[in-house]
Amino acid sequence: MFKKVLIAEDHEVANLSVHRTVQEYGVAETKYVYYCDDALTWIRNAIREGEPYDLLITDLVFEDDIVPQKITHGKDLIKAAKELQPELKVIVFSSIERISLIEDLFRNYQIDGYVRKARHDGQHFKDALKAVDSNKIYQSPDIRLALRSKNSHEFTAMDIQIISSLSNGILQKNIPQILQDKNIKPSGLSSIERG
Numbered sequence: 001m002f003k004k005v006l007i008a009e010d011h012e013v014a015n016l017s018v019h020r021t022v023q024e025y026g027v028a029e030t031k032y033v034y035y036c037d038d039a040l041t042w043i044r045n046a047i048r049e050g051e052p053y054d055l056l057i058t059d060l061v062f063e064d065d066i067v068p069q070k071i072t073h074g075k076d077l078i079k080a081a082k083e084l085q086p087e088l089k090v091i092v093f094s095s096i097e098r099i100s101l102i103e104d105l106f107r108n109y110q111i112d113g114y115v116r117k118a119r120h121d122g123q124h125f126k127d128a129l130k131a132v133d134s135n136k137i138y139q140s141p142d143i144r145l146a147l148r149s150k151n152s153h154e155f156t157a158m159d160i161q162i163i164s165s166l167s168n169g170i171l172q173k174n175i176p177q178i179l180q181d182k183n184i185k186p187s188g189l190s191s192i193e194r195g
Contacts, residue, residue: 001026001027001133002022002025002027002054002055002089002129002133003027003028003029003054004027004028004029004030004031004046004051004052004053004054004055005022005027005029005030005031005053005054005055005056005057006030006031006032006033006039006042006043006046006053006055006056006057007019007022007030007031007032007033007057007058008032008033008034008035008036008038008039008056008057008058008059008062008074008077009032009034009057009058009059009093010034010035010059010062010063011059012034014059014093014117016032017122018032018057018093018125019032021122021125021126021129022057022129025126025129025130034062035062035067035069036058036062036069036071036072036073036074036076036077037069037070037071039056039058039077039081040071040077040080040081040084043056043081043084043085043088044084047084047085052085052088053085053088054088054089055088055089055090055091055132056077056078056081056088056089056090056091057090057091057092057093058074058077058078058090058091058092058093059074059092059093059094060073060074060075060092060094060096060101061073061074061094061095061096062074074092074094075101075105075109078090078092078105078109078111079109082109082110089112089132090109090110090111090112090113091111091112091113091114091115091125091128091129091132091138092105092111092113092114092115093115093117093121093125094114094115094116094117095116095117095118096116097116097142097143097146099143099146099147102114102139102143102147103147106137112132112137112138113128113131113132113137113138113139114128114138114139114140114143115128115138115140115143116140116142116143118140118142121140124140124141127140128140157182157184158179158184158185158186158187158192161175161178161179161182161184162175162179162192165178172189172192172193173189175189175192176188176189176192179192
């Protein structure tokens, strides 16, 4: 069970709603902040006091206002927080639905959950708390569906050059030289034929 949770959310109503949901889940100590810099300060202080946070819940987009900030995006907050406390669990609660960004957050920032602010996000957020508390990865259903239906093939520079060359009428046997001229590897004819 999470004992200590930090919420970084710059919209007061969303912040209070998340705070209430976390408390209803049974978390004893919950702190919420409006700025990424403040969140990082609280994480740093908790580590120094020997009572680190178990979970960081953060939005990705933080609006600029009159308070100058060094960290202005949730992604940067996650990176900085994980550098201080690699085992810190992170749930992102955001309206952003860019699949490439979300994949990057799971793959390169090791987040534990992503809930999109949308219809039924309250229930999805509760589900995320339960899953992450049980050491499972959570993606709200709409995000999970989008990730599954995404085109699973990522085109490489070589793929794009081959397709472009063929569409321009260049013979397959001449494409290796084009790839070599553009420093794209592999560039052998056998690689092109397999590609």
